[in-house]
Amino acid sequence: MRCSLRKPRALHKGAGIQIVEPSSPFEREALSHGLSLLRDMGLNPLYSERIFQKMGYLAGADVLRAKELVEAFSGDDVYGIIPARGGYGAMRVLEYLEAHRHSIKPHLFMGFSDITALHMFFLVRYGLVTIHGTNAIFMAKLDRESLERTKKALFGIGWEETFLYGGLTPIVKGVARGRVVAGNLSLLCALFGTPYEPPLEGAILVIEEVDEPLYRIDRMLMQISLQRGFGGVRGVCFGDMGVVSDEQEALVSLLEQFAVKWGKPCVFGFPIGHKSRNFPVPEGVMATLDADIGVMRVLECPYEE
Structure with missing residues (x-):
């Protein structure tokens, strides 16, 4: 980046x-x-x-x-x-x-x-x-x-208020600082190995998905885990992952497994996705993720001043 x-x-x-x-x-x-x-x-x-x-x-x-x-x-x-x-x-x-x-x-x-x-x-x-x-x-x-x-x-x-996100559910606690990389999980994975792959080093990942079965979400999270440079990711925010209500409990369990394995500050319930709650998130700017209290805050003005 x-x-x-x-x-x-x-x-x-x-x-x-x-x-x-x-x-x-x-x-x-x-x-x-x-x-x-x-x-x-x-x-x-x-x-x-x-x-x-x-x-x-x-x-x-x-x-x-x-x-x-x-x-x-x-x-x-x-x-x-x-x-x-x-x-x-x-x-x-x-x-x-x-x-x-x-x-x-x-x-x-x-x-x-x-x-x-x-x-x-x-x-x-x-x-x-x-x-x-x-x-x-x-x-x-x-x-x-x-x-x-x-x-x-x-x-x-x-x-500062527009890009402040509270009420997030902690999965792995801790505080991280990094540059925001937000996107759809399928597309982020599809870009790995290309000149346009997501810049993982120093990133706070913000991820959403829609209409994918749990095993595919599992596979894509595994792909991210194995990606060169994933060790440099500072924190992860899961937005709405687009699963049916009957699979929500299994989804949370799956995300917890990955979050614990990663050992990075991680939260669930970030307000992006394909449902009615879809907050704007600036790409590439510095932010802090406080997974102790469930808050992400953008630190850098994303506009030309």
Whole structure:
């Protein structure tokens, strides 16, 4: 991970925020509520008809989705960028982004789930602080506090409180300090062994997942455990892991097994995931995890000052 980070400017009232779609297709109607919420915040959502393209399980051809991202990040009339949804496909555009990364400007970028691949690209290859947070369509599902924190994260309002996370359940106690690396477990694992693999050394990992059976969660956590550099991880926060209620007890037992094996400060119940509680989390900035009292606090302003 770069020691010197590029940081985006917080958005202002009336700012243009570009809707892109680097992953899966969606129905036009699904986006309407998210657009209304962005407008209610005082932003000006922009998009082209390209985002509605469909090519099987992808939102159009790889080169078109990638070109859309590069154009959004290289433009001067856009201040923020948010994907319509996740799904699958973001990894397929990374090589194109790599070839055009010198055109990228440090715009504010928010998204989650499959968008984890883009967060890791921007952090590892460009040193850009991005925000792990809702996609545009998912905004309609957010609870009140998640939506309010999302607004504050976009506008850079009270970042110390916006990026303070309490009420976490300690698994292994202790205090850790490191740089935040947040994302979807499947995508983090899929990126290992690539030029965009998650930077583990000195990291506080914040992990979420959805629709994966317990044995696959077990396998992916085992993969992380065996990854070169995992010894440098400072702490781990588990968000919502997307299992059915009948498996929740077994999930907690599984996470406890790994946490004890790792011997690092570790908590459960971090407010990210595919349910209504999905707080924004800045990538790459310094934070402390106090697993004695169940609190993570971001220490570093994630915006250009």
